[in-house]
Amino acid sequence: MEYWNPKAETMPRHELEAWQWRRLQRALHHARARSPFWRERLPGDITSMEDYVRRVPLLHKADLLAAEQQAPPYGTWPSIDPARGIRHHQTSGTSGNPPIRTIDTAGDWTWSTDTFCTALYAMGVRPHHKGMVAFGYGLFMGFWGMHYGLERMGCTVVPAGGLDSRTRIKLLVDYGIEVVGLTPSYAMRLIETAREMGIDLAKEANVKIILAGAEPRSKFTTRTIEEAFGARVFNAAGTTEFGGVFMFECPSRRGACHIIEPSTIEEVLHPETGLPVGYGEEGVRVTTGLSREGMQLFRHWTEDVVVKRPAAACGCGRTWDFYDGGIIRRVDDMRKIRGVSVTPVMIEDVVRGFDEVSEFSTSISSVRGLDTVFVRVEPRHVPGGDVTTLARRIAEEFKREIGIRPEVELAPEGTLPRQEWKAARLRDERALVSQP
Amino acid sequence: MTNAHSFLSPEQEARLLGAYTALKELSADCPVPAVGAAVTMALAELRTALDGQGVEFDYFSTV
Ligand SMILES: [Zn+2]
Numbered sequence: 001m002e003y004w005n006p007k008a009e010t011m012p013r014h015e016l017e018a019w020q021w022r023r024l025q026r027a028l029h030h031a032r033a034r035s036p037f038w039r040e041r042l043p044g045d046i047t048s049m050e051d052y053v054r055r056v057p058l059l060h061k062a063d064l065l066a067a068e069q070q071a072p073p074y075g076t077w078p079s080i081d082p083a084r085g086i087r088h089h090q091t092s093g094t095s096g097n098p099p100i101r102t103i104d105t106a107g108d109w110t111w112s113t114d115t116f117c118t119a120l121y122a123m124g125v126r127p128h129h130k131g132m133v134a135f136g137y138g139l140f141m142g143f144w145g146m147h148y149g150l151e152r153m154g155c156t157v158v159p160a161g162g163l164d165s166r167t168r169i170k171l172l173v174d175y176g177i178e179v180v181g182l183t184p185s186y187a188m189r190l191i192e193t194a195r196e197m198g199i200d201l202a203k204e205a206n207v208k209i210i211l212a213g214a215e216p217r218s219k220f221t222t223r224t225i226e227e228a229f230g231a232r233v234f235n236a237a238g239t240t241e242f243g244g245v246f247m248f249e250c251p252s253r254r255g256a257c258h259i260i261e262p263s264t265i266e267e268v269l270h271p272e273t274g275l276p277v278g279y280g281e282e283g284v285r286v287t288t289g290l291s292r293e294g295m296q297l298f299r300h301w302t303e304d305v306v307v308k309r310p311a312a313a314c315g316c317g318r319t320w321d322f323y324d325g326g327i328i329r330r331v332d333d334m335r336k337i338r339g340v341s342v343t344p345v346m347i348e349d350v351v352r353g354f355d356e357v358s359e360f361s362t363s364i365s366s367v368r369g370l371d372t373v374f375v376r377v378e379p380r381h382v383p384g385g386d387v388t389t390l391a392r393r394i395a396e397e398f399k400r401e402i403g404i405r406p407e408v409e410l411a412p413e414g415t416l417p418r419q420e421w422k423a424a425r426l427r428d429e430r431a432l433v434s435q436p
Numbered sequence: 437m438t439n440a441h442s443f444l445s446p447e448q449e450a451r452l453l454g455a456y457t458a459l460k461e462l463s464a465d466c467p468v469p470a471v472g473a474a475v476t477m478a479l480a481e482l483r484t485a486l487d488g489q490g491v492e493f494d495y496f497s498t499v
Contacts, residue, residue, distance in 0.1 A: 002439045005488045010440050019490060030496040079496075106480040114484045262488070291487070293496050317440055 001252070001316050004121035008262050009318045013311070016319055020265055021049055023290040028052075031296045034079035037067045038296060053267065058274070058286065059300045064100055064241065073101045080105060080294040089141040091240050102141075102240055102295045109148075111291045112244035115260055116149030119248030120179070122258070122316075123209050123234045127154030131179035134168050134186060137161030141240045146181040146211060155179065165193040173199065176206040184217040184225065184233075189418045191228040192358055195380075202230030211236050216327050218345050220352035235326040241300060243292045247323055252316035256309070257326040263291040266321075267299070268308050271331055282307050284331055285323075303331040335428055337364055337371045340403050344426040350398050351375065356385040357394075359416045362406075363427040373398075373406035378416050444489055453491060456482040 003009040011019065028046060031038035041059075046052045068075035074082050085103030093099035104112065125131070131150040135143045137159065150157045158175055160168050169190060171177065182190070187210065194201045201207065207229045212222070213236045222233050235257055238245040246264050247257040259266050268283035269276055277283040285304040289297040306323040314322055329343045336342075344362075351360045358380040364373055375394060379387045391408040399405040444452070459475050459482065466472040487495055 002437060006439050006442050007444075007490065008488050011490075022492075026495060106476055107483050110480040110484045111487075114488070317438070 002121070003318070004118045009118075009320065011319055013319050016261060017049075020261065020290065023262070024049070024052065024265060024288065027288075027290050027296060028298070030293065031079050031298065035077060035296065037070075037076040038079065038298070042298065049265075053299075056299050059298060061100070065098060068098065068101065072098075074103055074295075078103060078294050079296050082294075085294065088139075089144070089240055090139050092140060100240055102243060104243060104292075105294055108243060108292050108294050111263070112145050112238075113148040113152050115238065115244035115246070115263060116145040117153050118260055119234075119236045119245050120146070120149055120153065120209075120211065122248055122250060123211065123232075124251060125150070125153065125155065125179050125209055129178045129209075130156045130158060130175055131181070132158045132160050132168070132171060132175075132177045134160050134180060134182040134190070141238070141243075142214065143181045145238065145244060150179070165190055166197060169194050169197060169199060169201075169205075172201070172205045172207060178206055178208045179211070180207050180209075180229075180231075181211045181213070183214045184212045184221050185215065185418075187212055187225045187229075187233075188221065188359075191225065192380075192418075194228070201228055205229065207231040210234065213237055216329050216333075216345050218348040218352055220349055224352060237327055239302070241295070241297060241302075242287060242289055243295060246287065247326065249326065250314050250316050250318070250322065253314040253322075255325045256314045256322040257324075258311070258314070258316075258318050258320040258322045259308075261320045264289055266308070268306060269301075271305070279309055280307060280324075282328070285327075305329050305331055305333075333426075335364060335426070337373060337404055342373075342402060342404070346402055347373075347375070347398075347426060350401050351377065351394060353397065354390065354394060355382045356380060356387055356390050358413070359418065361416050361427070363429050365429045373404055375406045375408045376411045376416060377408060378411045378413060380413075449489060449491060452482065452486055452489075453493060456486060456493070 028042055032042050032044060041057060043055050064077060067077040070076045082103050084105050086106050087104040087109050090099040090101040133143045133147045147157055158171055158177060160171060208231050210225060210229060210231050210233045212233050225233050235249040236245055237247055247259050250256045250258055265288040267276060267286040269286055271284050282305055285302045285306045287297055287300045287302055304327040306327060308321055309324050311319045311321050329345060333343050334341050347362050351357055356379050357377050359378040360375060362373060362375050364371060379390055391410055395406055395408045459479050463475045463479060466475060486493055
């Protein structure tokens with residue numbers, strides 16, 4: 001096993017935890033000295049990790065938005081003079097909500113880039129590789145760090161922003177690109193485009209490593225991408241609020257996403273009681289950033305549902321604990337349908353299990369007072385497949401796996417939305433109709 | 437193959453910190469924009485390298 005940073009990645013746990021505590025003290029001191037927002041929220045005399053967890057309130061998105069509103073665009077949150085920033089990014093924002101905006105210094109941007117290097121190196125990326133980042137290169141932070149990380153490692157980057165899917169496929173094939181960064185949803189789109197072009201990616205392209213980040217995915221989606229590209233798919237995630245990658249999937253154990261612990265303290269709390277849960281139990285990820293200088297996070301309630309396991313359960317030698325399966329879902333992803341808890345990934349697991357499905361979307365509506373799941377499926381012809389029975393087979397499998405019988409209908413080719421960034425395949429329309 | 441035990445020697449660590457300190461002094465009083473920019477970017481890189489090795493130094497508010 002080779003590591004990007006052997007000392008940090010294999011540091012004994014007791015040393016790592018002591019190091020985190022020193023880093024936390026340094027971060028707290030900086031925040032109280034420089035950020036009006038943090039000066040109000042952070043006690044000045046925190047004596048231990050336990051004391052920190054007990055006395056520092058959880059930080060919610062609404063708190064950051066309120067701080068931003070004090071003096072837009074960045075508000076009272078930054079711990080630096082924004083004029084020192086070399087890079088601005090922001091989240092997409094939702095209806096009625098402004099985006100979260102962040103600024104990074106040269107030092108912070110380098111740290112952020114280094115978190116990508118840590119992840120990419122673990123996945124097997126080396127300086128002789130060529131990489132392509134298939135995303136929009138815009139305001140959203142997304143894969144910007146992957147572009148810079150590949151450069152920093154000495155790889156050759158082929159920037160593929162602002163290109164359509166056919167051009168990206170052609171670049172992959174023509175340049176023999178080995179490393180690709182994208183979202184799982186967009187990987188599925190590229191697979192479909194390659195099929196339309198009559199290109200067998202597994203045979204004609206040379207992709208070996210795919211960093212598929214940014215959204216929860218089903219095991220079928222991962223398998224489909226791996227088979228179509230003939231490559232290994234790795235999970236990784238970061239957020240605009242955090243400013244870099246906080247976890248990456250290890251090649252030694254499928255689904256084990258190591259936490260970059262020198263840069264973050266990760267608590268996992270029960271979604272309702274807010275009390276810590278143990279290893280192996282589901283809870284909400286609460287993050288404390290230890291490395292970013294400009295936009296600091298202390299006990300940020302992320303709404304990501306995770307299951308943490310001890311580092312030793314992975315055989316790679318890293319001492320960083322891991323999230324098993326990465327981000328399993330978002331807290332608000334869970335829907336109750338006729339008393340059954342359903343998540344988008346559960347539905348994806350069922351629907352993507354059928355080779356004949358090219359794209360799909362799901363909605364939940366109330367029909368004569370009864371919650372009903374509608375699945376619209378765009379079929380494609382595959383050898384041995386039978387589209388005429390597809391709807392019935394999906395409905396039966398759905399009922400068997402999830403416990404509810406959905407209404408499945410076939411949609412004409414090319415009519416369902418495709419997205420480059422995070423896909424929204426589950427729409428809950430019950431709230432819309434029940435509102436006065 | 438593993439590089440699990442590939443650490444910097446204390447001498448190498450000291451040289452890294454020395455380079456950082458020298459560049460920081462230069463950045464505080466650098467009359468040439470082109471050199472100043474190069475020094476800022478170099479400091480950002482050295483800062484990440486030192487921090488990743490657990491070296492204690494003035495990590496915050498530097499570059
Ligand atoms: Zn591992």
